[in-house]
Amino acid sequence: MKTPHALRSAPAPGARWQTLPREARDTLFLLAVIAWVVLPHSGHLPAWCIGLTALVLAWRAHLALSGGALPGRWARAGVLLLALAATAWSHGTLLGKEAGVTLLVVLVALKTLELRARRDAFVIFFLGFFLVLTNFLYSQALLVAVAMVVAVWGLLSALVLAHMPVGQPSLRQAAALSARMCLLGAPIMVVLFLLFPRMAPLWGVPGEDLGGRTGLSQRMSLGTVAELALDDSVAMTVRFFGAAPPAESLYFRGPVLSEFDGREWRPVAAGRFLPGLVRPELRVTRASGVDYEITLEPTKVPVLPMLELTPELPLDGIPPTLRPDLRSDLQWRTIHPLDERLRLRATAYPRFEHGPTEAVSGLRHYVELPAGYNPRTLAWAAALRRDPQYAEADADTLVAALLRHIRTGGYTYTLAPGRYGDAQGRHAIDEFWLDRREGFCEHYAAAFTVVLRALDVPARIVTGYQGAERNPVDGYYLVRNSFAHAWVEYWQAGRGWVRVDPTSAVAPERIVQHLNLRPAPGMMATALGTLTPNLLAQLRHQWQALNTAWNQWVLNYSAGRQLDLLRQLGVRSPSWQDLVLALLGLVVAASALGAAWAWWERRHVDPWMAAYRRMRQVMGRAGLPSDEATAPRTLAVQARARWGDAARDAESTLLAMETLRYGPPGSSTSASGATLSRTELRRLVHQLRQHAARLPHA
Structure with a gap:
């Protein structure tokens, strides 16, 4: 057991750091910087890769502190082969972004095990800079950018230390020098940022897999939209020029789903022709126009979720490779999914009608139902039709009856209704509509559409986002992935396609007041919310405003x-x-x-130095050469030794030149006492020329 005296005499961590050998200290600093660069990768690289990297870095730190020998070539080769095999097992290949970043992280860590000379350190430095860039392939968020600025600063500081091989330069000195280097390079960075031509995707690999992206999908089954309700990331940012529309009008239209196989909803099959439904038939109230600016995050579907109804998009703000096209179902379809942020300014018309006002043959597609699925729901719809009140009812009347049934039928709006259907997923609509009656928006939209089709009313599901969250700090509206929503469109003669949101019948606060269902907060958030109810909201708004500015002015600089x-x-x-x-x-x-x-x-050299250079040239032509290291007094002594009394005047002039430079502080003849007179310097040079001309060997 340690005595109090021993505890008092133990060196503080800072003191121990100061006493470390130079090589050990610099190595530990470099290892810390590498760990900092790798840290953001811990969320998406395989666990074995992060674990192996941490183990290797810790091992190298131990060797630096203990002075132990580095492992041999065969040991490093064995670890590398294991890493190659694990990479191929994890990613199925050694090529591509994921496998490449995994191998780069492992190789940087293994390279520290042969860190013997400055050459090895330089390899690690430049691999570290490349590793910094790989973080932006996954995220360009503000926090990641700040972390990488710190990483670059650390790598530059380590590089500066490597160029100071003599002595014991402090980390503070190296960090200050690298900070000045960064500041000097900042103007060049700004110019390149502003003018270097952009090539999309700026931070991505062309053709990379989109499976990792969240957001809307072109397929919907019961439970898929509820999964998005747990994702609080931002899907788009909106700014309105003028008064914002009410919350119940904020529908951002995404994929339209019309084909149902009994388990899953999908868009109309590619190439399928629907007679009479080839082009959008729009009837808008121009007075209801709302000017807005929208910044869309990258998506995994080739659809731009614009505010309903946006009939036109600006051509100059969209990359030509997207080629958006407004389809007859009012989807803004693109050639490929959006792979970088896109900012557009457009006008939406919340009051609109669209679609044919008279029946066309293509509408029969929207009453199709798969055979053998949900028989009880179909029987329920048939019974409703047999009711004399609804035997000849139009679509509007039937929709009103279904909404009334939802409001009074004991239905519940919930994020976790559980699994519906049998083991094969069949008859899920039966179980929801007639038995359990618990569900999220996609449950109500899917069941509503099936019942309308069973009633011979053309209907389809529209997915997208509903509502927006206003940030009081900057006035922007945030649409999060948790705002994903599904609603229904049905066809009514004389009106065309009409929007109806079954969710509004069971949870009107979701549509009108935009009160989303959210998972329970964590323990820390609950504690902070109890102590300061508004603190979390204020902090969140401030951070989101800062993040929005970062997205708008930096990431969206296209x-x-x-x-x-x-x-x-x-x-x-x-x-x-x-x-x-x-x-x-x-x-x-x-x-x-x-x-x-x-x-x-x-x-622009020192005037005294320029004048003395001319004096040395004069004496050199007189036969007494000298170099830059020769002082005036030394030159005067050499002149006296060579020419004797004949050099007395030249000697006096050279000594006067020395006094002019190095006279007593404060004297009128010293450089420290007054600014050197160029006239006096020219006089002395001219005087020396005259004296040199009278020397015997001139």
């Missing part, structure tokens, strides 16, 4: 905004070639300024 910048600078029809020319022009201008500065630096 090729279109680059061209807008050129327009503001006076370029009439800018293109990417103009960006290149502007960038080259700035490079040439910066190079010219650098050359001018270098020339000025060469010319």
Whole structure:
């Protein structure tokens, strides 16, 4: 057991750090920086990769502290082979983004086990910089960007230390120097950010798998939308120019699902022709127009979820590879899913009608139901039709009856209704509509559509987002993935397609007041909410405002905004070639300024040094050469030794030159006492020329 004296004499951690050998200290610092760079990868790389990396870094730190020998080549090769096998097992390949990043992390860690010379350190430095970039392949969030700035600062500090092989330079000194380097490079970084041509996707791999993205899907079964309700990430950001529409009007239209196989809903099959439903037939009330700006996050479906109804999109704000097209079901379909943030300004018309007002043959597609599924629901619908009150009722009347049934039938709105259907997933609508009556929006939309079709009313499911959350800090509206929603459209003669939201019948607060169902908060959030009820909301709004600004001004700085910048600078029809020319022009201008500065630096030397250089040249022509290290007094002694009394005047002039430079502080003849007079310097040089001309060997 340690005595109190022993405890008092134990060195503090900071003191122990100061006493570490230079090599051990620099190695530990580099290992800490590498661990910091790898840390954001811990959420998406295989657990074995993160564990192996942590183990190797800890092992290398132990060797640095203990002075132990580094492992041999065969040990490192064995670990590398195991890592290759584990990568192939985890990803099924050694190629691609996921496998490549996994191997890079392992290789950087293994490289620290052969860290013997500066050459090895330089390899780790530059691999570390590359590893920093790989973090942005997964996330460009503000926190990740800040963490990577710190990582770059740390790597530069380690690089500076490697270029100081002599002595014991402090980490603070290296960090200060690397910070100055970053600040000096910041203007170049800003220019490249503004003008370097963008190529989409900026932080991604073309053709990469979209399975990891969250958001809407082109398939829906009972429970899929409820899963999205647990995802609080932002799907889009909206800003309204003028008064915002009421919450019950905020429907952002995504994939439209019309084909049902008894278990799953899908869009109309590609290539299927629906007579009479080829083009959108729009009837909008122009006075209801709402101007808005929307920033869409990357999606995994080729649909732009625009606010209903947005009939037109600006051509100049959309990459030509997307080619959005407004289909007859009012989906804005694109060639491929959105792979980078897209900001658009458009006008929506909440009051609109669309679709044919008279029956066409293509509408029969929207009453199709698979045979052998949900027989009890079909029987329930047939019984409703036999009721004299509804035998000849139109679609509007039947919809009102179904909404009344939901309101009065004991239905419950819940995030966790459990699994519906038998072991094969059949007859889920029967169980929901007639037995348990608990569900989320997709349960109500799916059952409502099936019942309407059983009543011979054309109907389909529309998925998207409903509602938005206003941030009081910056006025932006946030639409989160948890706002994903499903509603129904039915066809009514004389009106066309009509929107109806069955969720409003069981949970009107979800639509009107936008009160979403949320999972229970964690223990920490509950404790903070109890102590300061508004603190969490305020912190969340402040952070979200900062994050929105980051998304709008940095991440959303696209090729279109680059061209807008050129327009503001006076370029009439800018293109990417103009960006290149502007960038080259700035490079040439910066190079010219650098050359001018270098020339000025060469010319702008110390006046005394320039005058003394001319004096040495004079004495050299007289036969007494000297170098830059020769002081005036030394040159005077050499002149006296060579020419004797004949050099007395030259000696006096050289000594006067020395006094002018190094005279007593505060004297009128010293550089420290007054600014050197160029006239006096020129006089002394001229005087020396006259004295040198009278020397015997001149």
